[in-house]
Amino acid sequence: MHSTSRRHFLRLAAITAALSSSSIRAFAADRTIKIGTLKLIHGITPYFYEKFAPAGVRIEVIPFETPTDGKNAVATGTVDFGIFGLAAATLGGANGEPVVVIAAACNRGMAVVAGKDSGINSIKDLKGKKVAILPGSTQEVVILDRMAAEGLTIKDIEPIRLSFSDMAAALARGDVDAYVGAEPGPGISLANGVGRIVEYPYSTPTGSLNMVLTTSREHVDKDAELVKTLLKIHRQASEFAMKDRDAFVAMAMAKLGQQKPSIEQAAPNVELTWNIDEQFLKQANYYGSQMLAKKQIRQLPDYKTFIDASFVKALAAS
Structure with missing residues (x-):
């Protein structure tokens, strides 16, 4: 066996052995x-962690408004782990920041939404329109990819910088x-009747990949x-929330302060997950x-x- 492959095999075997229940209890x-x-609703998984935490382990969830805030908190050690979009994580990795992706967190959770009476029925119809986009988000990269496929660039729209939590209200006011x-x-x-879905933008090679679970290089x-x-807890919490839709909706209502009709419209567009596959x-x-x-990073991270x-x-494997 090649020495590098052998080292990788031995490390994987050691981690697998350590994931036994006795090891978790020894934490x-x-x-x-x-x-x-x-x-966000697809950032809800950590609120289920306490349910699966070993005895003596306390979970403190710290909510962030933007992916960049979450990434910076992981990089500086303000939090032990962070769930945010792949874009922010990739930016950190490309900049040499000590941010490591250790698991998936959420697929889907995105949508291109237009005013009900806007006449916008496709990505091409965004031309010349005021479109809210959060710079540095996974959604930004995905929509630029989708627009390119339709022959559009960012110069063909009027991009408006908004946080995710402000977008629905801005659409309702007619600001975008x-x-x-x-x-x-x-x-x-959808629930308030103001907007309509133009597209769930999952047709690019990025697919529905969205948010990831990260930690610092030091912890790894x-x-x-x-x-x-934490990963064992994350897996259990993700799988529980996806199987118990009522618990998922109730937790999202409690933590996001949204009404049930809104959460029930959003829930089918969210897949909480944990595994990293090919x-x-x-x-x-x-x-x-x-x-x-798109020159959002100067170099690729070392994958x-x-x-x-x-x-x-x-x-x-455990």
């Missing part, structure tokens, strides 16, 4: 794990003609037990190439270290 008691997440949003925004626009290198414990890696690499082509799938592979 330091009376420890608080801080996790940042976005104020459309927005490229994140749930529950689209669900709100020096506190693997913490990473393994499709994930292919989509993530393509996504990075798009960011580079051998930026995405560490060893922990989830070990978890899947």
